[in-house]
Amino acid sequence: MVDVRTEIVINRPAAEVAAYAADPDRAPDWYANIRQVEWRTPKPLAVGSEVAFVAQFLGRRLAYTYRVEEWEPERRFVMRTAEGPFPMETTYGWEPLGASATRMSLRNAGEPAGFSRLAAPFMARMMRRENRKDLRRLKEILEAAPVS
Template structure:
């Protein structure tokens, strides 16, 4: 059984501002509660094929994994997949303007955790939903206070 978690939030900032900040992996440790560091494995700027190493803590475990950017549409969509790591995952960000000054951002994580039974997947999904909700609230707070 896989995990598929989608959360969204309305942010009182223009879509270009939200997408530029949230779509820059270097900023992830500022707004993701579980992300401790991000290291570029390919030179910036972000493009399809870019690779980045993330170090995170989730459910009490340290996780190190490499994401590869598989799709990028500026100010609209960013899709990245783990290329290496213990939990095959795809993360998708979408940004949609609600009007000139407001953006709807969606964060979706899906994958099949290795070494977990189907019983653990619902627990993991709940923990991910809780963390993603906190992350998006933190992102909203950071961007709206600027």
């Protein structure tokens, strides 16, 4: 089992952080490894929405489709995929810290199969490192944006 949780405080209101972070079309802006996003179901985002991603991780091209399992705007967002050698669940959480700051958490959990199972400890370390970088990038983008 791989279970990686990271978090960061972003100096923006929870509504802004959640709206930006949960928008799949914005994922390539702040996720370094995501190259492409394609909606498989009509917008807007809702429970049951499906979004396909193409990513580059550890030198490999990964294509997978997430299905939205939970969507509580400004609070919680859960996506899950069951395809490929590494089924994954990704959870975003947003906790307001006063009126103008938000603690965002990012959790990736999954049960690797085959060769991926042997590499799970290494993959967890790499995922944690990448998630930290991605959250720092998200913080930079949002804190540099004009205040609305």
